[in-house]
């Protein structure tokens with residue numbers, strides 16, 4: 001049983017969670033929007049402190065991070081839960097698990113026994129020490145907090161990240177960006193990289209498709225960058241929802257304003273979860289979006305979910321030479337040396353790009 005971080009007590013046993021921009025006010029016996037933070041007797045608890053529902057050794061390219069220790073592996077962990085409810089979620093079985101009422105036992109709200117609720121949460125008990133030990137044993141370069149939204153398992157992620165940092169491992173958030181600035185400030189000292197989803201450049205779409213808002217996501221991307229965390233951005237292109245030239249240009253210009261060396265991953269949508277009524281994104285739409293990104297000044301724009309058909313290569317921004325070539329999540333060739341193009345000496349933005357410094361192995 002773990003008391004939650006980032007909340008304040010209100011009159012009549014209510015609490016205000018300040019972990020994410022929802023800022024849920026929660027009555028005794030109730031959950032917040034994410035349904036994994038529970039008010040019991042005026043104290044807010046996390047129900048997923050040590051309940052890891054998924055853990056795998058992944059290529060860092062799968063996050064996707066293309067400019068952070070390329071070719072390395074990242075030990076990736078998740079609990080159930082998410083603070084958004086995207087209709088097209090690819091991991092909905094675990095991200096939305098906690099929001100299905102039938103998963104929870106009928107408990108008396110006044111009962112102080114949290115163990116009943118905690119037992120109901122699916123997942124394998126894993127401490128930060130065990131997660132770090134497995135990552136080291138696997139020769140991973142980093143630990144990724146991913147698959148669902150790591151903000152909602154913040155306590156586990158932060159404790160693990162602090163320990164991982166002490167042991168020489170890197171830490172990665174793969175996130176929807178729906179995190180409070182206070183939580184980001186607490187995490188940033190031990191966070192090395194983040195891939196942040198920028199789903200739409202339209203507040204209505206964020207509200208109706210995902211149950212969130214655009215503004216806090218933009219602030220998160222800017223804040224990570226200001227705090228020195230390596231940032232890459234991912235956009236899933238959904239036909240007729242976020243693929244107009246105007247919206248793509250707005251996204252690209254926003255990212256370029258954060259930094260022209262922020263990599264932008266534009267990925268192909270496929271029908272899933274509650275969004276089965278739309279086709280896959282045509283490859284031509286992805287190619288067009290990439291050109292819009294480049295026209296906005298972005299140096300590194302990638303096409304995702306199109307292995308072998310999309311642009312997955314890192315080109316030197318100075319001379320255009322292919323310096324890191326990939327197929328899907330695999331690095332085929334990496335000629336970056338000391339963060340520079342071997343042909344013209346231009347800097348290639350990123351963290352530990354040269355292959356010689358990687359210690360992880362791709363599976």
Ligand code: SF4
Pocket residue numbers: 017018019020021022023024031032033034035036037083151152
């Ligand atoms: S993390 Fe966000 S969604 Fe969950 S209880 Fe806190 S404010 Fe609400």
